[in-house]
Amino acid sequence: MNALKPGSGAVRDSLSRPVDADYGEDWARELARPAAGAGATDAAAMVFRIGAEWLAVPLALAASVAPVAPVHRLPHRGGGPLLGVAAAGGRLLPAVSLARLLDIDAGAAVPAGRHAFARHLVLAESDPQRGGQRGATAFALPVDEVQGVVRYASAGLLPPAATVGRAPPPLVTGVLADAVRGAADAGAAGLLDAHLLMTALKGLLR
Numbered sequence: 001m002n003a004l005k006p007g008s009g010a011v012r013d014s015l016s017r018p019v020d021a022d023y024g025e026d027w028a029r030e031l032a033r034p035a036a037g038a039g040a041t042d043a044a045a046m047v048f049r050i051g052a053e054w055l056a057v058p059l060a061l062a063a064s065v066a067p068v069a070p071v072h073r074l075p076h077r078g079g080g081p082l083l084g085v086a087a088a089g090g091r092l093l094p095a096v097s098l099a100r101l102l103d104i105d106a107g108a109a110v111p112a113g114r115h116a117f118a119r120h121l122v123l124a125e126s127d128p129q130r131g132g133q134r135g136a137t138a139f140a141l142p143v144d145e146v147q148g149v150v151r152y153a154s155a156g157l158l159p160p161a162a163t164v165g166r167a168p169p170p171l172v173t174g175v176l177a178d179a180v181r182g183a184a185d186a187g188a189a190g191l192l193d194a195h196l197l198m199t200a201l202k203g204l205l206r
Contacts, residue, residue, distance in 0.1 A: 041153050042153060042154055043154050044150065044152070045057060045149070045150055045152065045179075045191055046058075046149055047147040047149070047150050047189050048144075048147060049145040049147070050104050050106055050144055051106045051144065052105070053102075053105075054180050055190050055191075056176055056189045056190065056192065057191075057194065058194045060126055061124070063123060064122045065119050065120070065122070066119065066122055067119065068142065069086045069087045070086065071086045071142075072084045081101040082095075082204045082205070086120060088122050088140045093138050094140070094204070094205060095120070095142065096201055096204060101171075101201075102170060102171065116145035118144055119143055119145070120141065121141045122138055122139070122140055122141075123139050123141060123197075124137065124138035139201050147181060150179045150189075152179070157173075157174035158177055159174060160190060161175065171193055171197050172190040172191065173191055173193040173196075174190075175190055175191065176188060176189045176190075
């Protein structure tokens with residue numbers, strides 16, 4: 001049997017040969033099939049750390065990440081989660097200790113092998129009536145480290161679990177498995193409920 005040489009009439013005849021309807025339909029279905037893993041993720045969150053606790057907020061709530069700025073205390077408001085006001089993104093925002101709000105040990109040691117930089121994580125809700133722009137109320141949360149954005153499948157969100165002698169932090173709606181990058185401390189992050197969190201933060205201003 002003679003091999004088909006490039007440019008030969010046999011090659012042209014082979015490539016121009018009509019295909020039956022079933023063959024075309026099979027390839028149409030194959031090309032329309034999503035790639036492996038496509039569509040597996042349908043949500044995103046911003047992952048950060050307070051003490052030894054890894055947490056995340058829905059990405060729609062994370063307005064920006066700002067350098068740490070001095071917090072100016074408010075008169076007669078000491079001791080609680082509301083620390084005072086701090087400058088972030090050219091605005092003075094209420095600064096809130098998420099550690100105090102969630103009863104997290106903020107003094108826990110930095111995980112081994114991480115070079116962390118403290119930041120202010122700015123949270124603000126999107127306002128549908130303003131075309132999705134951020135609402136007027138925003139908060140600056142001091143955090144020990146901001147890892148960044150992680151995408152996940154909502155269907156794969158794990159239920160919050162209690163640790164030994166301690167209930168899950170309040171406001172945690174689920175757990176993102178393998179959300180934390182890094183060989184030394186790869187693990188999960190607790191996903192905070194956006195509505196409950198903002199309700200709690202706004203309640204501190206009353």
